Amino acid sequence: MLCERHQSRHLGFLRPLRPRVRRRFISCAENDERRHQHQTVNNKQKVMKKILQIGLGAAMLFAVASCRKTYEDEPLDRLTDDYIYDEMDKNATYAKLALDNIYSFLPNGFNRISGAVLEAGSDDAMSSTPGHATETFTNGRLSPTNNPDNNWARSYQCIRRANVFLSKIDVVPTDEQQKIYWKAEARFIRAISYFELMKRFGGVPLLGDRVLTINDDLRIPRNSFDQCMAYVIGECDAILPLLRTDIATGGDWGRITKGAAMALKSRMLLYAASPWQNPSNNPEKWVAARAAADSVIKYGKFSLNSNYANVFTTRSLPEIILAFQRGVTNDVELNNGPVGYTGSLLGKGATSPTQELADAFPMINGQPITSATSTYNPADPYKNRDPRFYATLFHNGMRWLKRNVETFEGGLDKPGGTIPQTQTGYYMRKFMANHTEGTAYSTQTHNFIIFRYAEILLNYAEASNELGDVTNAHKQLVALRKRAGITAGADGNYGLKAPALYSVTEMRDAIRLERRIEMAFEEQRFWDIRRWKTAEQVLNGQLNGMKITRNATTGVFTYTKVPVKTVSFNASRMYLYPIPYDEVIKNDALTQNPNW
Structure with missing residues (x-):
């Protein structure tokens, strides 16, 4: 054309050109001649x-x-696969950028759900903005067309990019050992993308290494959960000998290592063994989950950091197995800090932790606040608590930026009116650096931790207990409480009973409590109450906060637990997300989840 x-x-x-004709009268003879001409x-x-x-x-x-x-049959500024995977590119410049792009699909938490943390859709917190999108998870309005955490398209985009990378990287004439690492890393990210799909939707279509084109049959049915699990576990096992052992240099922090593959396998098998996917409580599944966690422990590369709060503001520690790498920022502080400060210190106060979460933290002696020996005082509820309490929550009277936080009615950080502010009397403190006496929110390391060693200990404890090994489960909780700063007590049990005094059911409750405290706001609780199938218990009824009033004359505070939000959870369908409507319409071989 x-x-x-x-x-x-x-x-x-x-x-x-069309000739111009001059008109005049002519004779018949002339006309014949003209006709011939x-x-x-x-x-x-x-x-x-x-x-x-x-x-x-x-x-x-x-x-x-x-x-x-x-x-131009395509934009000239577009990098095609031939440019990215160039057989003349010895430095693999564009191929490395392609891999970095695949890394960008790793789970990245903090305020990712329309400015809120995912746990704002659980019993641990709520958004400080009434009517926020996270209420979709607690008001029964989740649907195939309304899901603020719909990652179907994103995950399959990552899977496709990983498959393209794996199909083409071999033509790039870079170092062979480097290519071995890169291919294993891409396979890991592909595997964790499937896991992210599975914990939302259950079984999903497995594509293997295929790079689909428009000419392929795109009517692809779902695989079962067990088939998907086998694929993820198989990938973790296959890439384990191909990955780096550990990261020694700063330039490679955040790269996938052997430990990351083992940690993914541990989490995958724990989910598969949980009531969500193991209603008959098949012990073989718990055996596999325990073995996977034990392999990380015996690997010997990881350990608990001595300071709990510092884990979340340090780029590289023996406790961190894998974290999403970010530049130094102060966005966590600005998004979640108390709202009563001014200028550059003004926080949005996006997250309101619930009273249920606050009450879950024991006292410094490890006793629950309901215990007669705990020393808990309802008139002074924030005194002598588990040190993790102060690293997780802002409470009334807590020192921050050279003044005390004021979440009492009419206080600086709960002024009333229309601005978003705490609904519960608390703000989220976790992931922030120590700005107790600071004058500015200095930039800090805020890498979202995907796997850390504390989770592995909790995985091991849970699997051990379900197999009847209460003693080994107890040992892991003691290690976590000791690191947290809870006092040992005369019996050395850090507020726990002696192992022999626990039944499996009692120890199960203790493990779940410890997991809630230790992993708060790390996108664990939201999924834990689903895999345990306890969401129908904790998300039906009221979530509470603390109403705090100050006596204008004496300055004495009065603390009253009050209901803040009514929540509901439909157990007949909400343990799985609905598959997005547009995906079901495009692919008639894709069956919807039950009751959606």
């Missing part, structure tokens, strides 16, 4: 027309040939 410029040039000068002219014109048509065809061919150098 001619480009517009050549069409006007060639067709314009080849267009024949006209026929002759017509015959000549037919010949000329044929010649012109041939010339026009040649001109058009010339024009097309000349246009081929300028016609």
Whole structure:
């Protein structure tokens, strides 16, 4: 086809001119003669027309040939696969960028759900903005067309990019050992993308190494959960010997290592063994989950950091197995800090932790606040608590930025009116650096931790207990409480009973409590109450906060637990997300989850 410029040039000068005719009266003889001459002219014109048509065809061919150098069949600034995976690129510059792009699909938490943390859709917190999107998880309005955590398309985009990378990286003439690492890393990210799909939707279509095109049959049915699990576990096992052992240099922090593959396997098998996917409580599944966690422990590369709060503001520690790497920022503080400060210290206060979470933290002696020996004082509820309490929550009277936080009614950080502010009397403190006496929110390391060693200990404890090994489960909880700063007590049990005094059911409750405290706001609780199938218990009824009033004369505070939000959870369908409506419409082989 001619480009517009050549069409006007060639067709314009080849267009024949129409002769002008001068009218006059002529005789019959002259008319016959004219008729003969006209026929002759017509015959000549037919010949000329044929010649012109041939010339026009040649001109058009010339024009097309000349246009081929300028016609763009795709944007010239687009990097195609041939550019990215270049057999002449010894430095693998573009291929490395392609892998970095695949890394960008790793789970990245903090305020990712319309400015709120995911746990704002659990019993641990709520958004400080009434009517926020996270209420979809607690008001029964989740649907195939309304899901603020719909990652179906994103995960499959990552899977496709990983498959393209794996199918083409071998043509790049870079270091062979580097390519082995890269391919294993891409396979890990593909595997964790499937896991992210599975914990939301259950079994999903497995694509393997295929790079689908528009000519393929895209009516792909779902695989079962067990088939997907086998795939993820198989990938973790296959890439384990191909990955780096550990990261020694700063430039490689955040890269996938053997520990990350083992940690993913541990989490995958724990989910598969839980009531969500193991209603008959098949012990073989718990055996596999325990073995996977034990392999990370015996690997010997990881340990608990001595300071709990510092884990979340340090780029590289022996406790961190894998974290999503981010630049130094102060966005966590600005998004979640108390709202009563001014200028550059003004926080949005996006997250309101619940009273249920606050009450879950024991006292410094490890006793629950309901225990007669705990020393808990309802008139002074924030005194002598588990140190993790102060690393997780802002409470009334807590020191921050050279003043005490005021979440009492009418206080600086709960002023009333229409601005978003705490609904519960608390703000989220976790992940922030220590700004107790600071004058500014200095930039800090805020890498979202995907796997850390504390989770592995909790995984091991849970699996051990379900197999009847209460003693080993107890040992892991003691390690976590000791690191937290809870006092040992005369019996050395850090507020726990002696192992022999626990039944499996009692120890199960203790493990779940410890997991809630230790992993708060790390996108664990939201999924834990689903895999334990306890969401129908904790998300039906009221979530509470603390109403705090100050006596204008004496300055004494009164603390009253009050209901803040009514929540509901439909157990018949909400343990799985609905598959997005547009995906089901496009693929009639894709069956929807039950009761959606």
